[in-house]
Amino acid sequence: KAGVTQTPRYLIKTRGQQVTLSCSPISGHRxxxxxxxxxxxxLQFLFEYxxxxxxxxxxxxxxxxxxxxxxxxxxxxxxxxxxxxxALYLCASSSDARVGNEKLFFGSGTQLSVL
Amino acid sequence: DQxxxxxxxxxxxxxxxxxxxxxxxxxxxxxxxxxxxKYPAEGPxxxxxxxxxxxxxxxxxFTVFLNKSAKxxxxxxxxxxxxxxxxxxxxxxxxxxxxxxxxTSLTVIP
Numbered sequence: 001k002a003g004v005t006q007t008p009r010y011l012i013k014t015r016g017q018q019v020t021l022s023c024s025p026i027s028g029h030r031x032x033x034x035x036x037x038x039x040x041x042x043l044q045f046l047f048e049y050x051x052x053x054x055x056x057x058x059x060x061x062x063x064x065x066x067x068x069x070x071x072x073x074x075x076x077x078x079x080x081x082x083x084x085x086x087a088l089y090l091c092a093s094s095s096d097a098r099v100g101n102e103k104l105f106f107g108s109g110t111q112l113s114v115l
Numbered sequence: 116d117q118x119x120x121x122x123x124x125x126x127x128x129x130x131x132x133x134x135x136x137x138x139x140x141x142x143x144x145x146x147x148x149x150x151x152x153k154y155p156a157e158g159p160x161x162x163x164x165x166x167x168x169x170x171x172x173x174x175x176x177f178t179v180f181l182n183k184s185a186k187x188x189x190x191x192x193x194x195x196x197x198x199x200x201x202x203x204x205x206x207x208x209x210x211x212x213x214x215x216x217x218x219t220s221l222t223v224i225p
Contacts, residue, residue, distance in 0.1 A: 045214070111156075
C-alpha cells in the first residue's frame with residue numbers, strides 16, 4: 001500500500017504570496033489532518049477533513065484554509081504569507097481520526113520557507 | 116493551551132543504556148496515547164501506543180507506561196541504539212482529535 005504523499009517537498013515564497021500544498025492519503029483512508037511543525041512548538045493542529053467535510057479546526061487565522069476532494073485527496077492553502085508561516089507542514093491520514101485506537105500515518109511534509 | 120507536554124527538549128544516553136522519555140497531559144478525557152519518532156526531513160512514524168484501560172504496553176525494545184492518576188506516560192527504550200537518535204513526540208486522542216507534545220530530541224551516543 002502506498003503511503004501518504006505530499007507535494008511539493010520544498011517551497012520558497014515571498015511575503016504576501018499565497019501557496020497551495022497537496023496531500024494524497026493512504027488508499028481507503030477518509031480522514032486527512034494537517035499539522036504545522038516549527039522548532040520548539042511541536043505539531044500544531046490546523047484542521048481535519050473527513051469525507052470532504054471539515055470536522056475540526058485548530059487555532060490558526062483564516063489565512064489558513066483547506067479542502068478535501070471526493071477521492072480523499074486534500075489541499076491546504078495559505079494566503080498572504082507571513083515570515084512566521086515558515087514551517088514544515090505535515091499531512092496525516094487515517095481511516096477515521098475519531099475512532100478509538102486509530103493511528104495517524106504521516107507524509108514526509110512540505111518545507112515552506114517565506115522570505 | 117498545550118494539553119500534552121514534553122518538558123525535556125533533549126536527552127542524551129549512552130548506547131546500550133535505557134532511554135526514558137516523559138510526557139504529561141492535562142485532559143482526563145484522553146483515552147488513547149501514542150508515541151511517534153521523527154527523523155529530520157521526514158514525517159513522524161508510529162512507534163507504540165497504549166489504551167487508557169492499560170498501564171503498560173511492550174513492543175520489542177520499546178515499552179510505554181501510563182499512569183492515569185498522575186496524567187503521565189513514559190517511553191522506555193532498552194537497550195538504546197544509535198539508530199534511535201531522533202525526535203520523539205507523544206500524542207493523545209480524546210475521541211475527537213489528536214494532540215501532540217513539543218517533542219524530545221534523543222541522542223544515543225555510541
